Amino acid sequence: MFSPDSLQPRMMLVNRFSCTLKNQSVKIGHCSKVPRNVNMEKLQHGYLFPEIERHELLHLKKYPNANVIDLGIGDTTKPLPTIVTSRMVDFVRGLSTAEGYKGYGPEQGEKALRKAIAAEIYKNLDIKPSEVFVSDGAQCDISRLQAYIDSSVIIGHAGKFVDRIGKYENIEYMTCGPQTDFFPDLHTISRPQLIFFCSPNNPTGHAATRKQLQQLVDFAKVNGSIIIYDSAYSAYITDNSPKSIFEIPGAREVAIEVSSFSKLAGFTGVRLGWTVVPEELLYSNGFPVLHDFNRIVCTCFNGASSISQAGGLACLSPEGLNAVQSLVDYYMENARILVNALTSLGLTVYGGKNAPYVWVRFPGSKSWDVFAGILENTHIITIPGSGFGPGGEGYIRISAFGQRDSILEASERLKYLLYQEKL
Amino acid sequence: MFSPDSLQPRMMLVNRFSCTLKNQSVKIGHCSKVPRNVNMEKLQHGYLFPEIERHELLHLKKYPNANVIDLGIGDTTKPLPTIVTSRMVDFVRGLSTAEGYKGYGPEQGEKALRKAIAAEIYKNLDIKPSEVFVSDGAQCDISRLQAYIDSSVIIGHAGKFVDRIGKYENIEYMTCGPQTDFFPDLHTISRPQLIFFCSPNNPTGHAATRKQLQQLVDFAKVNGSIIIYDSAYSAYITDNSPKSIFEIPGAREVAIEVSSFSKLAGFTGVRLGWTVVPEELLYSNGFPVLHDFNRIVCTCFNGASSISQAGGLACLSPEGLNAVQSLVDYYMENARILVNALTSLGLTVYGGKNAPYVWVRFPGSKSWDVFAGILENTHIITIPGSGFGPGGEGYIRISAFGQRDSILEASERLKYLLYQEKL
Numbered sequence: 001m002f003s004p005d006s007l008q009p010r011m012m013l014v015n016r017f018s019c020t021l022k023n024q025s026v027k028i029g030h031c032s033k034v035p036r037n038v039n040m041e042k043l044q045h046g047y048l049f050p051e052i053e054r055h056e057l058l059h060l061k062k063y064p065n066a067n068v069i070d071l072g073i074g075d076t077t078k079p080l081p082t083i084v085t086s087r088m089v090d091f092v093r094g095l096s097t098a099e100g101y102k103g104y105g106p107e108q109g110e111k112a113l114r115k116a117i118a119a120e121i122y123k124n125l126d127i128k129p130s131e132v133f134v135s136d137g138a139q140c141d142i143s144r145l146q147a148y149i150d151s152s153v154i155i156g157h158a159g160k161f162v163d164r165i166g167k168y169e170n171i172e173y174m175t176c177g178p179q180t181d182f183f184p185d186l187h188t189i190s191r192p193q194l195i196f197f198c199s200p201n202n203p204t205g206h207a208a209t210r211k212q213l214q215q216l217v218d219f220a221k222v223n224g225s226i227i228i229y230d231s232a233y234s235a236y237i238t239d240n241s242p243k244s245i246f247e248i249p250g251a252r253e254v255a256i257e258v259s260s261f262s263k264l265a266g267f268t269g270v271r272l273g274w275t276v277v278p279e280e281l282l283y284s285n286g287f288p289v290l291h292d293f294n295r296i297v298c299t300c301f302n303g304a305s306s307i308s309q310a311g312g313l314a315c316l317s318p319e320g321l322n323a324v325q326s327l328v329d330y331y332m333e334n335a336r337i338l339v340n341a342l343t344s345l346g347l348t349v350y351g352g353k354n355a356p357y358v359w360v361r362f363p364g365s366k367s368w369d370v371f372a373g374i375l376e377n378t379h380i381i382t383i384p385g386s387g388f389g390p391g392g393e394g395y396i397r398i399s400a401f402g403q404r405d406s407i408l409e410a411s412e413r414l415k416y417l418l419y420q421e422k423l
Numbered sequence: 424m425f426s427p428d429s430l431q432p433r434m435m436l437v438n439r440f441s442c443t444l445k446n447q448s449v450k451i452g453h454c455s456k457v458p459r460n461v462n463m464e465k466l467q468h469g470y471l472f473p474e475i476e477r478h479e480l481l482h483l484k485k486y487p488n489a490n491v492i493d494l495g496i497g498d499t500t501k502p503l504p505t506i507v508t509s510r511m512v513d514f515v516r517g518l519s520t521a522e523g524y525k526g527y528g529p530e531q532g533e534k535a536l537r538k539a540i541a542a543e544i545y546k547n548l549d550i551k552p553s554e555v556f557v558s559d560g561a562q563c564d565i566s567r568l569q570a571y572i573d574s575s576v577i578i579g580h581a582g583k584f585v586d587r588i589g590k591y592e593n594i595e596y597m598t599c600g601p602q603t604d605f606f607p608d609l610h611t612i613s614r615p616q617l618i619f620f621c622s623p624n625n626p627t628g629h630a631a632t633r634k635q636l637q638q639l640v641d642f643a644k645v646n647g648s649i650i651i652y653d654s655a656y657s658a659y660i661t662d663n664s665p666k667s668i669f670e671i672p673g674a675r676e677v678a679i680e681v682s683s684f685s686k687l688a689g690f691t692g693v694r695l696g697w698t699v700v701p702e703e704l705l706y707s708n709g710f711p712v713l714h715d716f717n718r719i720v721c722t723c724f725n726g727a728s729s730i731s732q733a734g735g736l737a738c739l740s741p742e743g744l745n746a747v748q749s750l751v752d753y754y755m756e757n758a759r760i761l762v763n764a765l766t767s768l769g770l771t772v773y774g775g776k777n778a779p780y781v782w783v784r785f786p787g788s789k790s791w792d793v794f795a796g797i798l799e800n801t802h803i804i805t806i807p808g809s810g811f812g813p814g815g816e817g818y819i820r821i822s823a824f825g826q827r828d829s830i831l832e833a834s835e836r837l838k839y840l841l842y843q844e845k846l
Contacts, residue, residue: 028702028703028711029675029676029701029702029703029704029705029711030644030676030677030703030704030705031647031705031706031707031708031709032643032647032648032649032677032704032705032706032707032712033614033616033646033647033648033707034616034617034647034648034649034706034707035706035707035708036706036707036708036710036715037715040715040718043718073527075526075527076526077524077526078524079518079519079520079521079523079524080518080519080524081519082519084519085515085516085518085519088515088730089512089515089516092508092511092512092515092730093508093512095502095503095508095692095693096502096503096504096505096507096508097502098502100502101500101501101502101503101689102692103498103499103500103689103691103692104496104498104691104692105692136559136694136725136728137725139723139724139725140723140724140725143722143723143724144723150718150722151722151723154719154722191456193456193457194457220455221453223456224454224455224456224457225455225456225457226455226457252452253452253453254453254455266524266526268526268527269518269525269526269527269528269726269728269729270518270728270729270730271559271725271726271727271728271729278452279451279452280451280452280453281452281453281455282452282453282454282455283454283455283457283458283459284454284455284456284457284458284459285454285458285459286454287459288451288452289455292459292460292463295463295466295573296577299566299573299577300562300563300566300567301562301563301566302559302560302562302563302694303692303694304694304728305559305692305693305694305727305728305730305731306692306693306694307511307515307693307728307730307731308728308730
């Protein structure tokens with residue numbers, strides 16, 4: 001999407017992940033003369049989620065009868081609302097009739113869905129349907145925007161990985177801890193080209209305030225940067241924090257917003273998301289970013305599944321919006337239960353108010369030690385904060401995307417353990 | 424996927440397309456300091472399908488009551504078999520139950536589907552399920568492999584566009600006409616890194632013979648090239664031409680195969696495809712291409728829709744395979760009707776035997792003139808052969824993916840016109 005030669009994104013707040021595999025080199029076939037992309041070699045091996053899975057398997061080997069509760073990877077668990085599935089069922093049934101069959105749709109998404117996203121998600125924000133691009137999920141669009149760390153590495157933008165500090169040299173990692181109200185100190189940063197910002201944040205669960213986001217937009221405008229704003233968890237905001245970067249004056253000139261039905265409506269497996277590129281956002285030569293993004297989408301993508309799009313449209317109907325709000329409320333009640341259990345023990349707990357993640361501080365401890373201790377003693381899978389980057393050391397993340405029974409049981413086990421051990 | 428610096432793919436047989444938009448530059452917003460990717464400017468503007476659409480709209484303006492028959496873009500028109508939709512309906516219904524709900528699946532696709540593709544599509548070819556990657560369609564994987572012309576342009580591999588000859592300088596366009604039995608003369612080619620080969624071919628409808636494909640595999644092996652083999656139309660092969668490159672000895676060491684349920688089962692809107700990367704295929708340094716492709720898929724993609732995957736699995740059941748074969752037979756009967764009509768007029772007609780495309784020669788004529796003449800006189804949309812590349816001049820492509828009524832009506836109109844005019 002952006003220039004492979006001239007682009008050096010020096011600042012990125014990357015809080016999303018992708019999986020990996022063991023990078024073992026084996027020779028069992030025929031060597032072509034095609035060189036390997038040297039950038040692939042710079043990708044870091046020990047990827048977080050497979051590592052967590054490895055620990056889980058080892059644990060199950062040790063305790064084959066353990067009732068393990070997985071509050072690690074944030075995967076949705078609640079069934080889809082029947083209003084949504086019944087519309088998808090109708091659509092699928094239609095596909096086997098002459099009247100209902102549909103082949104290729106527009107790469108940018110069905111008009112009705114683009115219109116519904118503009119009207120319902122961006123109510124009163126003057127987003128045009130033509131600025132909305134329907135995707136098969138936020139991860140895919142973030143990758144098409146080259147805003148993942150790993151995508152940047154592959155394309156050669158990230159620079160060398162510096163083992164000593166655990167960072168790539170062309171990426172600026174912004175520590176957003178409680179001391180700065182989970183917002184970067186923008187005065188210390190040299191001019192970035194792309195700013196990746198995720199709010200409500202995964203893993204900290206913090207939703208940026210209006211004031212913070214205004215600072216970010218102003219910073220981007222002064223520096224000529226483009227913000228890639230990941231709002232995948234915006235439906236979980238319960239206070240008056242902005243649900244979209246486009247609530248901030250000036251954002252249309254500096255920001256792209258990437259979002260998803262995954263956490264909004266439990267579509268993690270159904271695959272549906274969207275990206276908003278405002279007309280006012282221009283490259284340095286005055287050319288609209290929107291036009292190039294459209295071209296990229298049309299070249300690299302052939303549209304989201306028509307069935308998923310029918311489901312997305314159902315989510316945005318009045319009954320659909322009510323139904324998905326119930327899902328969100330359910331997970332947020334889970335989060336409240338977890339927050340209450342942990343604070344009752346005197347722990348410092350962040351998140352859980354505007355996001356389904358609880359971010360727990362264990363001062364003086366290493367994240368992986370806390371993770372291991374909790375797993376060993378309670379059979380609960382969490383995520384060590386340091387796995388999200390150097391700034392997460394001393395924290396663990398607990399996902400509230402579980403069934404209520406598991407959340408209650410997990411709270412009891414954690415209370416018991418932490419009360420006993422003051423871990 | 425491949426190295427952005429060192430890769431110069433000098434030979435590509437590109438017979439697939441992606442859409443585009445008008446590249447108009449407007450200044451209505453704020454210029455960031457992010458430079459535009461200069462490669463985007465090299466993309467050619469007048470893209471084929473929008474251009475065809477423009478002609479169709481003009482035609483409808485001129486003849487508002489015309490019964491236009493669209494045999495242009497090869498989009499499927501027949502409803503999906505009920506065996507396939509009923510499985511998808513069951514799956515979708517399950518998503519609103521506690522037992523049937525599923526969130527994230529593996530990025531590489533559901534195990535059962537990978538296994539079924541290996542077992543049914545590659546029967547007796549020893550493809551392992553772990554070598555099969557489920558995608559949301561062939562176009563997306565071809566783009567992830569950077570084997571589209573436009574993807575190569577965007578990433579900076581294609582070189583300059585030379586107006587005089589209508590070609591990019593780093594891409595070798597192989598003319599595959601009837602004089603060489605629709606196969607390139609491999610002796611005239613300098614060593615390519617990537618060879619993109621589509622068989623049965625779109626647009627010519629020619630399926631490469633076993634002997635031709637053996638030549639191609641041997642050529643790739645000697646030159647250290649990697650073949651990206653697009654077999655999206657293989658289900659349409661009716662003679663004993665290979666349905667997969669992996670029927671050719673040695674192919675596992677030099678080829679990747681990209682394919683799709685789109686034309687196999689009418690999944691153009693449902694979105695489902697796959698790519699096979701054999702373990703034996705290695706980069707020049709001995710590292711398996713499979714491992715990097717896995718990493719790319721995990722980084723840039725989050726798996727095909729679980730609903731589409733349930734549909735794909737149904738297609739590969741014994742009843743599903745019978746049902747999709749009926750779809751293929753229907754379109755191939757359409758092709759036979761078109762071929763018979765056109766040959767009865769003394770025209771030279773290729774394709775239509777192993778592919779649902781008919782490739783008709785109009786010696787001495789320009790493709791766009793023939794296209795315009797047919798549209799004006801019969802209200803039938805075709806595709807001018809020159810739109811697929813310089814080698815297609817003097818041809819038009821007719822798609823057989825229509826409803827039978829339209830195909831019969833179109834045949835009558837064409838017979839009448841061509842008999843009258845000997846166009």
